Amino acid sequence: MFARSSKRSYLFLSVMLSFCLLLGIGAASAADAVKIGFLGPITGSDASEGAAARNAFMLAISEANKSGEFPYKIEVIEVDDQSTENVAVAGAQEIVSDSAVVVASGFWNSGPAAASIPVFKDAEIPLLIWGAIRESLTNPDNVPYITRSAPTDKQENIPLAVKVLDELGYKDWFIVSDVGSYGDGNFNAFKAELASRGITAKGEEQVPEDTTDLNAVVQKIKASGAKAVYCGSTVAIGSQLKRQLFEAGVRDILFCGISGMKTEDFLKIGAEAAEGALIVSPGVILEDTAEGRKFIELYNAQGYSEPIGAYTPYAYEAALILINSLRACGEKPTAEAMTDAIQKSETTGIMGATTFNSIGQTENVAAYLNVVQDGAWLPLEKSEYQGGKRGFGAK
Amino acid sequence: MEMFWGLFMSALLLGCTYTLVAIGFSMFFGVMDVVVFCCGDIAIFGSFAIMGAYAAMQSAGLFAVLPFWVCVALLIIIGAVFCAALGLMTHLLSIKPFHNSSELMPLLSTIAMGTVIKEILGLLFKPAVNAVSKMVGGPDAMTVVSGRNPQAFPALLMPNGSVLSRNITIILITAVMLLLLFLFLNRTKMGMSMQAISQNKELSRMTGINVSKIVVITFLIGGVMLAISGFLLGSYQKLMSFDDGAMYGAKGFSAAVVGGLRNTWGAVIGGMLLAFVEVFVSGYIPRGTAYSSIVAFVVVVVFIVFRPEGIIGEKSVEKV
Known part of the structure; x- marks a missing residue:
């Protein structure tokens, strides 16, 4: 009985020793x-x-x-x-x-x-x-x-605003974002760009972050007579908004937004629905x-x-x-x-x-513009939208 | 007026998606007196099962061999089988073991079941679907992205038709499902047994109804309804996320409460009411979308306080 107990203790000690050695090796490598x-x-x-x-x-x-x-x-x-x-x-x-x-x-x-x-x-x-x-x-x-x-959101929105407000000259806006930190920051940044040019948006909407059905917003956009939509949200909301605008027949309109939408997931809504989305991206081409x-x-x-x-x-x-x-x-x-x-x-x-x-x-700070053309993202300057071969929508 | 009709159509479509989830809640509550909180997750599981089966069928080349509508029917059947099995598992794992426990236990266990379903989708959707696709399709198999990423639901309803025709199809399918459910509940022995259990379980047992068998069948049928709900949801929404279930579950439950928790038609009325409130608040109140869900839930609270039995529910009186 005693012998069996000693053997068990010996085994236990050996296991513990091995464990300590392993820990020791781990500590050495951690150092x-x-x-x-x-x-x-x-x-x-x-x-x-x-x-x-x-x-x-x-x-x-x-x-x-x-x-x-x-x-x-x-x-x-x-x-x-x-x-x-x-x-x-x-x-x-x-x-x-x-x-x-x-x-x-x-x-x-x-x-x-x-x-x-x-x-x-x-x-x-x-x-x-x-x-x-x-x-x-x-x-x-x-x-x-x-x-x-x-x-920052402000720094990102500036080049987009310069393009769509100063160069393309859109005046009738509807701005959409989510109510989250990211969306709210972009919403205010773009609104400030509009205000600095004396433009008041025809409509604005901030939606909960888990919103999937934006059809009510789409109907508001339609009724507002806006010629351009700004979406300051991530891909989940941005892609649904673009798709539902397309499905509701709101196609002759500029859809632009922020880098949170420039992902491959945006293209999952289909080439036709995604076509013409103009998104600012940070960095360089x-x-x-x-x-x-x-x-x-x-x-x-x-x-x-x-x-x-x-x-x-x-x-x-x-x-x-x-x-x-x-x-x-x-x-x-x-x-x-x-x-x-x-x-x-x-x-x-x-x-x-x-x-x-x-x-x-x-x-x-660097940023450039991208557009969806035939189901793929392209830098604006390399797309057919830049030369005027394709258009963003009536002003 | 154009805006009104646009909003009306949106509300109708959203109402269809809420209604079918709400019916799941009503059916389960009717026969089991239990709020099965994972109904929304089962519906989302259904839409993911259809997306996974779509990838596997594409990989196997079935769409080139079989007529398109046959493939779509097969996909719905696959989704229905998965959801029926999941409904049954929910009953066996998270409701039946707590038969004699506090009412809170199945409530909590179905919430936990919802989390399990969601995490399984997030973790296993990609490896499971890609493994099956590669097995049947070889190196050119169609693959899916991680279950935690947004998934594009394939265009299965009127793929070449207009958006309006797709929307009308969604409404028609919902109407047909409701009609079939009505016929089942009122014209078949099994359906009437379900109603009897819903009204009085003990008396039903004494009249020779096999309550255990009916309960199992309810969970199977409820699972099928939720699978079709997931299919319609995917067809309408196009992008599905593995964690959408909690939101749809909350909306479906609210709809069932507003309509009358034990009443199938109550679920329809509740689902539609909730959807119309949400959509019209979003549409007609400036910056109303941010508050639409709050307003909808205020409606639910008002019903709970002033008419707890729901719009067409009957007052339950407990005699001592």
């Missing part, structure tokens, strides 16, 4: 790694944008690890925020609770970004926003922890620059199932900014050192040179 967090809508209604951004971010980190330049391995804690505030906050908590994390980059949706910012500020972990555009996310209160390499072409080649070589979206280059660029900042922090980067390094960084990438102003907002 050789620097962790960074990535947050975005990898699944959910905005997944096509978030998953492509995740791919690009991971690609840049993988390239940095392969280069052998760093004396440690860069590991990424990936969080799928599902475009939802509470999921994003839980993800942010997960990231900041890991003591090896020195920085994070995240968010395509402004709501989850706004909800998670206090978590990063409290933990004193710097957060670089790669895609959420609500203007107030970068402000003096969030210095020095929050920076953003993407343009990738095919037109050597850096952009290099990025397209590198991304496509990986065989990802998600194509490059409007913010995919921004996620890649955000990773480059973090890598550049890690480089500036020497062999043992800390969150404190990274906070300082990001603020002072100057990173040259696809968009040109990115630096940050006193409230952590990028000073490098």
Whole structure:
């Protein structure tokens, strides 16, 4: 009996010892790694944008690890925020609770970004926003922890307004957005552009974020006599609005909007229904620059199932900014050192040179227009709409 | 006037989608005295089952071999089989085990069942459909994107016809479904047994009605109704999301409460009333869309307070 008991104790001790050794090995390898967090809508209604951004971010980190330049391995804690505030906050908590994390980059949706910012500020972990555009996310209160390499909603709406209001000359507008953080920001930004030109919209509507039936809004647009519709929302609402306008016979009208709609999911409503949608996109036309072409080649070589979206280059660029900042922090980067390094960084990438102003907002603002032509997205200047061969609708 | 008729048509279509979900609630509540909160999720599961089967049938080349309407009928049958099975599973897993428990238990367990259905769609739709498609179609198989992404519902109703003809077809299908349900409930022995159970379960049992069997059949028929609801929803909405079920469930339940929870025709009236309120508030009140759902739910609350038995429900009096 005693012998059997001793044997069992011996076995138990051996298992425990092995376990401790394994833990020890784990700890040793953890010490050789620097962790960074990535947050975005990898699944959910905005997944096509978030998953492509995740791919690009991971690609840049993988390239940095392969280069052998760093004396440690860069590991990424990936969080799928599902475009939802509470999921994003839980993800942010997960990231900041890991003591090896020195920085994070995240968010395509402004709501989850706004909800998670206090978590990063409290933990004193710097957060670089790669895609959420609500203007107030970068402000003096969030210095020095929050920076953003993407343009704000205001910055994005300006080139669109210049095109449709000043160049194309549309005067009769109906503006639509969702009531969420992203939609509301765009709604106000475009309304301000109209107001600055002395234009009052013929109608305006803000819909709940889960709205799927926009036929009542379509009837209002029809009755208002508007010649142009602005949609400052994401693809879920934007694509349904465009489709339902088409189905209701409202076709001789300009439909324009913001980058949240420039995804492959928008094209799922069909080539005919999607035709002529004019959407502003942040950044530069990738095919037109050597850096952009290099990025397209590198991304496509990986065989990802998600194509490059409007913010995919921004996620890649955000990773480059973090890598550049890690480089500036020497062999043992800390969150404190990274906070300082990001603020002072100057990173040259696809968009040109990115630096940050006193409230952590990028000073490098670029945007261009896209249009759906025959079921595919094209830069406006390369489409038949630019030359006048196809038209957006009567003014 | 053009706007009025446009809104009227939108409300009618939206009402059709609410009505069929509401009927599911009414049927289940009628025979089981249980609010099955996953009705909306079962309907969405139906539309996803149809989309998945569509991809597999396209991959197998069935659309090139069989007439289009046969393929559509097959797709609806597949959706109906999946939803009937899911209805049965809901009964077996989240209602029957709590037969002698508090009324809250099946309520909570059907909410949990809805979450399970939603997550299964999100996680398994892509791998399951793509595996089947590749098995039947080889390397050129039609594939689907992750279940958590918005899915484009195929054009199955009047694909070459006008939008108006599609809309009228949706209304007609709903009307035919209601007529068939009416005939089933009032002209068949089984339907009348269902009504008897809905009125008095104990007395029904004493008169020799096999209550357990009728309950199972109710869940199967309810599942089929929800599958057709999912089909119509997809045909109308075109883009489906795996998490639409909670919203449609809430609307369907509200419609059933407004109409009268035990009454099938109450579900129709409630569904239509709710849809008309939502659409006309959106249409005629400036910036009203943001408040349309709030107004609709205020209507529900008003009914709960002032007419809890619903528009055509009967007052239940408990004798001591």
